[in-house]
Amino acid sequence: MKINQKMLGAAAVLAVTLSATSNTLADGHAVGIADIVGDQASTDDIVSYGLGPKGQRYSPLASINKENIKNLFPVWSFSFGGEKQRGQESQPLIKDGVMYVTGSYSRMWAVDIATGEELWQYDARLPEGILPCCDVVNRGAAILGDKVFFGTLDAKIVALDAKTGKVVWRKKIADFEAGYSYTAAPLIVPTEAHGPLLLTGNSGGEFGIVGQVDARNPETGELVWTRPVIEGHMGTLNGEESTMTGTKNETWPGDMWKNGGGATWLGGTYDPDTKLAYFGTGNPAPWNSYLRKGDNKWTSSRIAINPENGEIEWGFQTTPHDGWDYDGVNEFVVFDMEKDGKTIKAGATADRNGFFYVLDRTNGDFVSAAPFVKNISWAKGIDENGRPILDPENRPGDPAESADGKKGKSVFAIPSFLGGKNWMPMAYSQDTSLFYIPSNEWGMDIWNEPVTYKKGAAYLGSGFTIKPIFDDYIGSLKAMDPASGEVKWEYKNKAPLWGGVLTTAGGLVFTGTPEGFLKAFDAETGEELWKFQTGTGIVSSPITWEQDGEQWLAIVTGWGGAVPLWGGEVAKVVSYLNQGGSVWTFKIPEQLAAK
Amino acid sequence: MLNNLLKYGVAGVLGLLVIASTGYARPYDDVIDSGYITIFVYKDYAPYSWETESGELKGIDVEVAKRFAEDLGVELRFLVRGADENIDDDLRINIWKGDLIHRRVADVMMHAPYDREVDTRNEFAVLMGPYFLEHMALVVNQKQLPVVENFGRFMNKPIAVELDTAGDFFLSNAFRGALQRSIRRGRTFADVVDQYSSGEVAAAMGSLAQAEWIATQAPDIDSHIAQPPMPGIVRRSWPVGFAVKHDSRDLGYALADVATQLMTSGELAEITARYGVSYFSPE
Numbered sequence: 001m002k003i004n005q006k007m008l009g010a011a012a013v014l015a016v017t018l019s020a021t022s023n024t025l026a027d028g029h030a031v032g033i034a035d036i037v038g039d040q041a042s043t044d045d046i047v048s049y050g051l052g053p054k055g056q057r058y059s060p061l062a063s064i065n066k067e068n069i070k071n072l073f074p075v076w077s078f079s080f081g082g083e084k085q086r087g088q089e090s091q092p093l094i095k096d097g098v099m100y101v102t103g104s105y106s107r108m109w110a111v112d113i114a115t116g117e118e119l120w121q122y123d124a125r126l127p128e129g130i131l132p133c134c135d136v137v138n139r140g141a142a143i144l145g146d147k148v149f150f151g152t153l154d155a156k157i158v159a160l161d162a163k164t165g166k167v168v169w170r171k172k173i174a175d176f177e178a179g180y181s182y183t184a185a186p187l188i189v190p191t192e193a194h195g196p197l198l199l200t201g202n203s204g205g206e207f208g209i210v211g212q213v214d215a216r217n218p219e220t221g222e223l224v225w226t227r228p229v230i231e232g233h234m235g236t237l238n239g240e241e242s243t244m245t246g247t248k249n250e251t252w253p254g255d256m257w258k259n260g261g262g263a264t265w266l267g268g269t270y271d272p273d274t275k276l277a278y279f280g281t282g283n284p285a286p287w288n289s290y291l292r293k294g295d296n297k298w299t300s301s302r303i304a305i306n307p308e309n310g311e312i313e314w315g316f317q318t319t320p321h322d323g324w325d326y327d328g329v330n331e332f333v334v335f336d337m338e339k340d341g342k343t344i345k346a347g348a349t350a351d352r353n354g355f356f357y358v359l360d361r362t363n364g365d366f367v368s369a370a371p372f373v374k375n376i377s378w379a380k381g382i383d384e385n386g387r388p389i390l391d392p393e394n395r396p397g398d399p400a401e402s403a404d405g406k407k408g409k410s411v412f413a414i415p416s417f418l419g420g421k422n423w424m425p426m427a428y429s430q431d432t433s434l435f436y437i438p439s440n441e442w443g444m445d446i447w448n449e450p451v452t453y454k455k456g457a458a459y460l461g462s463g464f465t466i467k468p469i470f471d472d473y474i475g476s477l478k479a480m481d482p483a484s485g486e487v488k489w490e491y492k493n494k495a496p497l498w499g500g501v502l503t504t505a506g507g508l509v510f511t512g513t514p515e516g517f518l519k520a521f522d523a524e525t526g527e528e529l530w531k532f533q534t535g536t537g538i539v540s541s542p543i544t545w546e547q548d549g550e551q552w553l554a555i556v557t558g559w560g561g562a563v564p565l566w567g568g569e570v571a572k573v574v575s576y577l578n579q580g581g582s583v584w585t586f587k588i589p590e591q592l593a594a595k
Numbered sequence: 596m597l598n599n600l601l602k603y604g605v606a607g608v609l610g611l612l613v614i615a616s617t618g619y620a621r622p623y624d625d626v627i628d629s630g631y632i633t634i635f636v637y638k639d640y641a642p643y644s645w646e647t648e649s650g651e652l653k654g655i656d657v658e659v660a661k662r663f664a665e666d667l668g669v670e671l672r673f674l675v676r677g678a679d680e681n682i683d684d685d686l687r688i689n690i691w692k693g694d695l696i697h698r699r700v701a702d703v704m705m706h707a708p709y710d711r712e713v714d715t716r717n718e719f720a721v722l723m724g725p726y727f728l729e730h731m732a733l734v735v736n737q738k739q740l741p742v743v744e745n746f747g748r749f750m751n752k753p754i755a756v757e758l759d760t761a762g763d764f765f766l767s768n769a770f771r772g773a774l775q776r777s778i779r780r781g782r783t784f785a786d787v788v789d790q791y792s793s794g795e796v797a798a799a800m801g802s803l804a805q806a807e808w809i810a811t812q813a814p815d816i817d818s819h820i821a822q823p824p825m826p827g828i829v830r831r832s833w834p835v836g837f838a839v840k841h842d843s844r845d846l847g848y849a850l851a852d853v854a855t856q857l858m859t860s861g862e863l864a865e866i867t868a869r870y871g872v873s874y875f876s877p878e
Contacts, residue, residue, distance in 0.1 A: 254775030
């Protein structure tokens with residue numbers, strides 16, 4: 001019976017595919033690299049993650065605005081189906097009336113926007129033995145020419161024919177059996193030497209992996225260059241060794257650099273002006289910072305890579321010698337900052353460690369840092385060179401010192417290891433010059449575990465649990481003025497925020513909540529203007545575009561991600577949330593548009 | 596296209612059936628009624644459990660698992676996975692919750708430490724049936740280091756250890772990091788065996804069973820076992836048993852009886868001897 005239903009399902013998909021390909025994709029042109037670079041200005045498509053490679057998540061569309069947002073209604077909802085749900089963190093792409101959207105468990109769909117019908121589905125066959133640390137999410141695809149690209153949980157990158165969903169090529173990013181995975185949206189950048197390149201980072205647990213950025217020829221999937229982010233590792237260019245990252249052992253003891261961590265798991269952004277690609281790097285391995293004295297570069301950092309040759313132009317370490325699990329992967333958003341009558345070619349990032357950094361994006365020089373969450377305790381502040389002023393009391397204790405079998409020193413560090421802000425991308429408005437940061441107010445107790453075991457053998461480990469700081473809320477959407485470091489307004493949410501943000505020329509800020517609401521706020525005041533209940537938690541990033549003269553909005557829904565995998569007191573505010581897996585689209589109905 | 600879709604469809608359904616039959620760790624009666632038992636062993640964990648190049652499973656834990664199944668009179672199925680970050684993760688993934696993708700669990704997890712604290716903080720797993728006493732030890736190249744009275748010997752002699760294991764954490768921490776330059780971390784245990792056999796390191800650190808096993812794998816090297824003082828190490832020895840899910844205690848008791856029988860009859864010592872490993876009773 002089950003088999004029959006599956007087969008019928010398959011046949012139905014096929015029928016839709018045949019009929020739809022013949023009419024929907026007939027017109028339009030293939031996506032070129034100029035379309036990607038200029039994605040932010042062109043409102044009729046979304047051909048990059050972040051609504052343009054700068055990652056601003058700002059749309060110049062203003063048809064939907066503060067006055068008429070009350071008339072925003074759903075057009076259709078598309079279910080990802082199957083039994084596979086969990087976290088849906090994807091940002092869809094839009095091209096020629098087709099939506100390309102990825103989902104949990106390494107799946108992808110093409111949907112006809114006019115009707116909400118499926119054109120094709122691609123379902124990666126995931127092998128046994130993958131142990132993704134933090135849910136089975138995917139954050140989105142890239143598109144170029146007639147292909148769409150996305151990474152799968154078994155650390156592979158796949159190019160699909162945009163019309164049919166058939167595999168054009170499939171390449172291994174890294175070995176999943178060695179602990180690697182892949183969840184980020186790939187980044188496509190222009191180069192003079194090689195034409196457009198497809199850039200990917202890598203993901204993985206703390207199994208002694210090494211963060212790396214790879215550049216591939218999007219036509220063939222062949223590697224052009226590779227750049228490991230840990231000092232001492234060699235990069236490659238055109239199949240040959242290029243240069244070493246940093247200087248071996250400068251900031252790492254012994255051979256620990258060989259397995260130093262620093263996974264580039266959230267992908268990157270690109271600036272057409274400086275022609276640099278910006279990637280963030282994860283925390284160092286092993287977790288116990290007492291074993292790896294030194295800054296441990298380039299973990300918990302932002303690095304700028306020249307896409308022509310894969311060389312690191314500059315690096316900036318937000319958390320040197322990390323001991324709190326403060327990944328430095330959060331997106332580096334390219335923008336120009338007016339300060340004291342000057343225009344600074346800047347970039348901004350809201351770090352896991354709770355500080356919002358502005359850097360000179362041409363050279364990585366530190367401009368300023370300001371806390372974007374409350375009561376930060378791991379550091380007293382950031383000094384004039386951008387280094388944290390540590391509070392030694394709040395570095396987790398050395399497990400070796402609890403050898404007497406006691407629980408050992410316990411510290412309460414703010415933010416928690418899930419960060420003042422986690423993966424979810426912020427937005428920057430060119431109208432208000434404010435950043436809209438989806439943040440969380442939580443800390444963590446860390447203590448030395450008297451004994452734990454790894455692969456059957458005993459050692460001294462650490463235990464930790466996340467705790468909210470305030471009784472009534474964890475999530476906090478903040479409007480941050482990058483020039484002054486001041487928070488202009490704040491929206492408080494009971495559950496932790498885990499979705500991305502979008503802002504528009506209509507004076508609006510959109511984000512979703514785990515409670516299931518897609519919400520719109522006044523970009524100037526933070527006043528909540530509109531909300532819609534989608535029926536499951538939202539942990540993805542909204543988009544907006546124009547089609548047939550109307551402004552559309554879309555959001556992927558489906559509760560999950562890393563939050564529900566961690567218990568503690570946070571579990572109380574999220575345990576009742578139901579899973580799902582859908583895309584919702586919205587617009588203002590014609591009858592109401594004129595009003 | 597149609598063929599592919601049909602294939603995927605059918606494979607998907609078959610996949611579901613497999614998951615349905617192995618998706619939960621089961622009490623004794625269910626195991627007996629079904630006619631099979633699924634037992635977890637670690638991948639790349641010689642001499643306890645490992646896969647040969649031809650795909651054959653070998654090792655002490657594998658043989659004990661075979662005796663478990665024989666005694667219950669059921670078919671034996673293995674679940675083989677690498678170790679996660681710590682025992683709590685392993686218990687979650689292999690015994691009570693399953694992995695995120697395929698949701699597969701085993702009825703029994705071999706080589707779980709018999710430790711009250713671990714047992715207490717993992718409410719969905721029960722640690723039972725200690726059958727072996729594990730120690731920390733070194734295998735030392737006699738020619739390079741005739742005597743190892745303390746770890747100071749490794750200030751200037753290279754020592755191999757598997758990355759991210761208890762031995763790695765101990766060595767990294769020893770003498771406030773003074774041995775860091777001498778540590779040669781193997782990505783896998785097999786790498787450690789290779790490093791030692793080729794003579795490029797003076798010693799390797801692991802459990803006593805691993806140390807003895809390495810010696811058997813390096814017949815050209817004159818090896819001795821050393822257990823110098825390990826200041827700051829949390830346990831020099833600990834009992835090893837197996838884990839079952841919290842509602843499968845009856846299965847655990849049945850298997851603990853088998854383990855006791857293996858110990859008292861001397862069969863367990865015979866099994867370990869086949870791998871060149873000394874047997875130490877947990878009692």
